[in-house]
Amino acid sequence: MKYFILTLTLLGCLVLAQADFLLLDHHQKGVNTIAFSPDGQTLITGSDDSTARVWNAVTGEIEMKLSGHTGWVLSAAINGKGLVATSDSEGRAALWDIGNRKLLRVWKAHNAWIRAVAFSDDGEKLVTASDDTTAKIWDVSSGKLLRTLEGHTNWLTGVILVKNQVVTASRDGTVRFWNAISGTLTRTLELNQWIYSLALSPDGFRFATAAQNGVRIWNRISGRELVQVGKDQITWAVAFSPDGNDLAVGNDDGSIDIWNAKGTDKKRSLIAHTSYIKALTYSPDSTKLASASRDGMARIWNLGTK
DSSP: OEEEEEEEEETTEEEEEEEEEEEEOOOSSOEEEEEEOTTSSEEEEEETTSOEEEEETTTOOEEEEEOOOSSOEEEEEEOTTSEEEEEETTSEEEEEETTTTEEEEEEEOOSSOEEEEEEOTTSSEEEEEETTSEEEEEETTTOOEEEEEEOOSSOEEEEEEETTEEEEEETTSEEEEEETTTOOEEEEEEOOSOEEEEEEOTTSSEEEEEETTEEEEEETTTOOEEEEESOSSOEEEEEEOTTSSEEEEEETTSEEEEEETTSSOEEEEEEOOSSOEEEEEEOTTSSEEEEEETTSOEEEEEOOOO
C-alpha cells in the first residue's frame, strides 16, 4: 500500500485539483473490476492474474486473496450480507463468504467469458452476463438457475438488476430491458456502437452507458437519451456517486473526469493511470472513488468531505 498526494500545474495555473489516493499494487496483471462493500470498509478487485482480492478500504492493506479461478477474473460484486460474486474468462462464477473466509461454490455458469455480474438489492439474486450472448439469473442461496435471458447477438458487457428489471448492454450496440420475474424482453435501445459498461443512478431513474463514442445518460423508464457527456471518445467505465451529485468517467488515456450527475458540467479531472480505466466505483458516502486499470493498478481516491 502506498499513499500519494498529486498536484499538477501548468504555466503557474492549477489544472488538477489536489488529490490524495491509496495505491493498490499487489495484482500482477491488468485489473478488470472493482467494488465497494455497502459499509464502505472493504474493496474487492479482480485481475488477469486469476485472483480477486479483498482490501481494507481505509488503509489499503490486503485482507484476503481469493484464489479459486483459473481464468482472468473479469467482474466482482458484493452484497449487504458479505457475499462476493466473481466471474472469469472460462465461464465460471464463484460465490465467497468473506466474513468467514470461505469459498462457498464455483460453477460453470456460461460457455464463454462472463464480463459482468450484479446482485439484486436484497442480495438474494445474482445476474451473470456473458460472451455467449445470454444473461442468467441465479438464486444465491441454492445456486439454482432461475431465468436465461436470450436476445443479444454479441458479447454482453454490462448488467444492472434493479427491482424487477434487468438491464443488459452488449457489443451488438443495444441496451435491453427485461422483466426479471418472467424473463420477457420489454424494450431494446439501439445505440449502434460497442457498449463497454453501465451505471445506474442512485434514484434508479437514470442510467449511463460508456461506449465507443463516450458516455450518455438515459431515462431508465422511458428509454429516452438525456445528454451526451463530454467528448466523443472511447470510454470504458462510468459510475454515479451514491449521493446523486457526481458522475465519474474513466477514459481511454487513463484519466478520470468527474462531472455533475446531469453530465452538463465537468468539476475536475484526475491523472489516474498509465492505461485505460476498466472500472470505477464510489464509496457509499461518496467521499472516495476507486479506479481499476489495465496498467495492473487500482487506486482509492479521497475526494474530500461531502
